[in-house]
Amino acid sequence: MKVTLIKASASGAFKDYKAYMGAPPQSVYSLAAATPEYIELDIIDETSDKPAPIKLESDLVAIFMSTPDAMRGYELADRYRAQNISVVFGGLHASFLPDEALIHSDAVLIGEAEAIWPHLLDDFEQGRLQAKYEQSSPSDLAKLHRYPHEYMDLAPYQGLGSVVVSRGCKFHCSYCTVHRFFHEFRTRPVGQIVDEIRSSGLEYIELHADNLVADREFAFELFEALKPLNIQWLAEATINIAEHDDLLEAAAESGLFYLLSGIETPSHAALKAAGKGFIRVDRTKDYIRKLHEYGIAVDSAMLFGFDEHSPDIFEETLAFVDDVELDVCHSVIVTPYPGTLLYNQLNEQNRILHQDWSRYDGTNAVFVPNQMTAHELEDGLNWFHEHYNSLGRGLKRRFTKARNLGWINSSYM
Numbered sequence: 001m002k003v004t005l006i007k008a009s010a011s012g013a014f015k016d017y018k019a020y021m022g023a024p025p026q027s028v029y030s031l032a033a034a035t036p037e038y039i040e041l042d043i044i045d046e047t048s049d050k051p052a053p054i055k056l057e058s059d060l061v062a063i064f065m066s067t068p069d070a071m072r073g074y075e076l077a078d079r080y081r082a083q084n085i086s087v088v089f090g091g092l093h094a095s096f097l098p099d100e101a102l103i104h105s106d107a108v109l110i111g112e113a114e115a116i117w118p119h120l121l122d123d124f125e126q127g128r129l130q131a132k133y134e135q136s137s138p139s140d141l142a143k144l145h146r147y148p149h150e151y152m153d154l155a156p157y158q159g160l161g162s163v164v165v166s167r168g169c170k171f172h173c174s175y176c177t178v179h180r181f182f183h184e185f186r187t188r189p190v191g192q193i194v195d196e197i198r199s200s201g202l203e204y205i206e207l208h209a210d211n212l213v214a215d216r217e218f219a220f221e222l223f224e225a226l227k228p229l230n231i232q233w234l235a236e237a238t239i240n241i242a243e244h245d246d247l248l249e250a251a252a253e254s255g256l257f258y259l260l261s262g263i264e265t266p267s268h269a270a271l272k273a274a275g276k277g278f279i280r281v282d283r284t285k286d287y288i289r290k291l292h293e294y295g296i297a298v299d300s301a302m303l304f305g306f307d308e309h310s311p312d313i314f315e316e317t318l319a320f321v322d323d324v325e326l327d328v329c330h331s332v333i334v335t336p337y338p339g340t341l342l343y344n345q346l347n348e349q350n351r352i353l354h355q356d357w358s359r360y361d362g363t364n365a366v367f368v369p370n371q372m373t374a375h376e377l378e379d380g381l382n383w384f385h386e387h388y389n390s391l392g393r394g395l396k397r398r399f400t401k402a403r404n405l406g407w408i409n410s411s412y413m
C-alpha cells in the first residue's frame with residue numbers, strides 16, 4: 001500500500017513566514033514516524049518544497065494544514081478524491097473543525113495523531129474506514145518513534161533537522177492553539193532525545209517544543225545532556241529564560257544560538273488580558289541584552305489588534321523593537337484561529353467578520369477591532385512593516401545585531 005503525507009501550504013504571507021522558520025513540520029514527520037515499515041511512504045511539504053502534484057499515484061493521502069492553508073488543503077483533497085484516492089485530514093484546523101474537513105475527505109484524525117494513525121491504516125486496509133478517529137488523551141511522548149531522519153531531505157530546510165522534545169505549554173494565552181490542541185504540557189525522556197540526535201547524526205537542529213523552558217528542571221537536565229553532542233540548536237521558549245543565569249548558560253553551552261520567543265507587544269495591558277502577563281515588558285531589554293551576551297539571537301512576532309491597542313500602538317511598537325534591539329521581528333495582526341479562546345470570545349461578541357480561512361494569515365483583520373477600524377488595523381500593519389524594513393533601519397539593525405552577537409568588535413563603532 002502506498003500512502004502520501006502532505007503538508008498543504010497556500011501561497012502568501014503565512015507560507016513566507018513558515019518557510020522562513022524552515023523546520024520540518026512536526027505533523028507529517030510524526031505521522032511518518034508512526035507509519036508501519038511495510039507501507040510505502042511519500043512526503044510532500046508544500047511550505048518549504050515543491051507544490052503537491054496534479055496527478056498522484058497513491059492509495060491514501062493524509063493532508064495536514066493550518067487554518068490559513070485550509071482552502072488549499074481542501075482543493076488538494078477534492079483533486080485527489082476525484083482521482084479515486086481516499087483522503088484523510090489531520091492537524092490543527094481539521095481537529096478543531098472536523099465536520100468542515102469531512103466535507104472534503106473520507107476521515108479526520110482529531111488530536112495528536114500517532115496513536116490513532118495505525119488504527120486508521122488498519123481499518124482502511126480492511127475496507128472499514130470510519131469518519132472520525134479521535135485521540136482523547138495526550139500522547140505519551142516516551143512512546144514516540146524517532147523521525148525517519150535517514151529518509152528526510154533537509155535541503156528545503158537549509159539543513160535544519162528536527163527532534164521532538166516536548167509538547168504543550170503550561171500557559172493559556174487566549175490567541176494560542178497550543179494549549180487547546182495538546183491540552184497538557186509533557187516532556188520526552190531526555191535519554192530518548194539524546195539517542196535520536198546521536199543516531200541521526202544531525203548537528204544543526206530545531207529542538208521541537210512549544211515552550212522549551214516550561215519545566216525548568218527538565219530543561220536543565222536536557223541542556224546538560226546535550227553539551228557533549230557538539231550541536232547547534234534553536235527552539236521556542238519564553239523570553240523569561242533570561243531570568244535564570246544557570247539555565248541560560250547551560251543552554252548556550254549546549255548549542256543554543258537562536259531563540260524564537262513570543263514577546264508579542266509592548267502593551268502590558270494587552271499581554272495581561274491575553275493571559276501572557278508573565279512577560280515583563282519593562283525587563284525585555286535586559287533579557288535580550290543578556291541573551292546577546294551568550295551569543296543568542298532573538299526572534300519574535302509582534303502582534304497588532306488586541307482590544308487594548310489604540311492607533312498609537314504601531315509607532316509605540318516600532319520604538320520598542322528598536323529600543324530592545326530585537327534581532328528579527330515578524331509583524332502580524334493577532335488572528336483568532338478556530339479552537340482558540342480568542343475565536344470563541346470574538347464569535348460570542350459577533351466580531352468575526354468572515355470565515356474565509358485563506359485571509360486568516362496575519363495580514364488581514366478578520367474581526368472588528370476594539371479601538372480602530374479593520375481598515376486602520378491593516379493600514380497600521382503596513383505602516384509598521386514599511387518602516388521596520390526601511391533601508392536605514394535595516395542597515396542599522398544588521399550592524400547592531402553583528403555588534404550584539406560579537407561578530408564585530410564594539411571598538412569599531
Ligand code: SF4
Pocket residue numbers: 169170171172173176177178179210211238262276
Ligand atoms: S506561552 Fe506561548 S506556547 Fe504557551 S500558551 Fe502562550 S503563546 Fe502559547
